[in-house]
Amino acid sequence: MKDVFNMDETGLFYRLQADHSLATKQLEGRKQDKERLTVVICCNEDGSEKIPLWIIGKYAKPRCFKNVNMNSLNCQYRANKKAWMTSVLFYEYVRSFDQMMHGRRVLLVVDNCPAHPRNIERLRNVELFFLPPNMTSKIQHCDVGIIRAFKMHYRRRFYRKILEGYEVGQSDPGKINVIDAINLAIPAWTIDVRKETIANCFRHRKIRSASDVARNLDESTYDEETQDLETMINQCGYRNKMDIDNLMNYPGENEACSEVQSLKDIVGTIIENNAEDDSEDDTVSLEPVTRKEALMASNTLHNFMIQYKNTTPELLDAIRKVRDELQIDLNFKGKQTTIESYFNRV
Template sequence: MQPRRQPKETLCPHRIRRVERTSMGVVQKEKNSVNPLSGPMIQEQALIYAEQLNKPEFKASNGWLESFSKRNNLSFHKVSGESADVPQETVDSWTARLPHLIEGYSPRDIFNMDETGVFYRALPDKSYAAKGEDCKGGKKSKDRITAVLCTNMNGTEKLKAIVIGKAAKPRCFNNVNLNSLPVLWRNNKKAWMTTELFTDWLRDFDRKMRQQKRKVLMFIDNAPTHPPNAVRLTNTKLIFFPPKTTSKLQPLDQGIIAAMKKTYRKRLLRAVLSKAEDESLSANEIARTVNVLDACHWIGRSWNEVTAETITSCFRKAGFPTNAANEADEVNEDTELDRLVTATGRALVSLNFYVLRTLSMSTVKSRPMLV
């Protein structure tokens, strides 16, 4: 007869309660100070407190961390954006000044312009997979172009988007009338906004406002490529956001650019899915067949699909005063963005189905994928 095994000594719940309370205090402190807090950091800090509280038997295992997170309703998030670095007093001061800055201008005459990088071949970096199964992908595409977006406050006048690439006339533009594109094509060696491109665009914008006999405001950030006195303007007044505050104060950064990009990504996924049924290629290989002509069409169409309700809501979120009558008819921007995210997620599930099986054909057509 085998001797009875001695029960393993465990740490009673009430003995670890003080460790957990102290650890949760650290979590809250780091959250308020906007410092990233990882699981290993919580575990290490818990061990330190256990030692200080004379609890040497406490083990900050992965199982404890999981239970601790569930008990305290914690979840792991990716740190994104720069809004945490914007001083609230700067935001409050700007918001208080806004009514005076826009006094005398109607919403149709208040504009915001900004540039954003578009990785036009990049697929989502997250995927559904069976539990316990490795989820591996190929090298992420870093092919970038720049989209320049400009809209007025009530969303009734979205200017034609500008797309900036590296080549003056890419090979895929052969036999293509550039005037027929849904965007304006510009180029420089870094595919980014330059002072020359900005001043040319601003001069042309001011000329159109002069022809329409309109006096307008243009809100822009203080990027080096946006010099305040580079061009003489007659009908456009430039107003610059305070430095490093656009993540909270610029309307385009409150969801307008994100709405365009989500719709663009949905078009990219649809194009990959349409070829995945016919090509013996992986999703990343199909995505590499996307060219800047495809990207121009998709950016143009995606920009056109951003609704006036989304634009007005984002201006309001940035602190711009809006009429109560207009607000009653608006759709919350989150509803619009959630709809796009859901559609993209569904496309992603289908994408993985095709990527994980062997496909039949091997030829890749070079024509633009107009989706």
């Protein structure tokens, strides 16, 4: 049904490498908190609507966000000291979801965790349904198969990025920052997780194991995606490689991704969100790119794509739209400069 939505949170070790020794060293002690995000996933029962991700990090203003137009990203970013879903964030999420529905009556199914308060009043479009505590693991569809599909696609994109980094001579391409992780997570959800996968998750309510659900959704697609991920991991040359099931269900990744906030915690979060996060260790911010540089790059990409054997008309149209936007913007700015220069001479 199009009007029944399911929402759930999952932890994500966004730098997790498929090597037992590297992962243990990478995530020991305090680093585990720094390299973990909480991702909020929501979709409707037939898979026709995937709500933009909410991503919760530890830092409100990571240095890597500098020069980034966050409004252009198809997600919402929030932060608190544990990178968890909180009762305050859940309240904000449900309010935002309610506004998105624009007069359409829908049901939002959520689990019964302490960070999901029931007393959200004056919702115009949304009715909340809280799963009984003993039933959550059995019928929480996001928890069962959809989150696994999302993580599979995220990690495929992550290892593809690592291999591309090695190709261009990067020394540690796996050391991505939060904005890199967001830019991997968004297409993993909006592009890669298929409508059919979501719809099938809702049909397989009696299956208990997440890995069994994933295999039952679409055997050929599951095998192809798993093989693709395994191939990329093998190319990374890890000495102590972990298997896919361990990578997809890494210990601690999904533990305690939500909590109830006290008044003291809420005040602390507000103070943190108004402060610059100098302690965040995600290296550098994005280098500013000029309009001329962007236009030249779009021309280069266009010239490559018209020679590339797998190019489709839709891809070329998308590139041309980007190029047109840059040309219009550049011409407009240029005209402004000319007019200003004219008046300065008078």
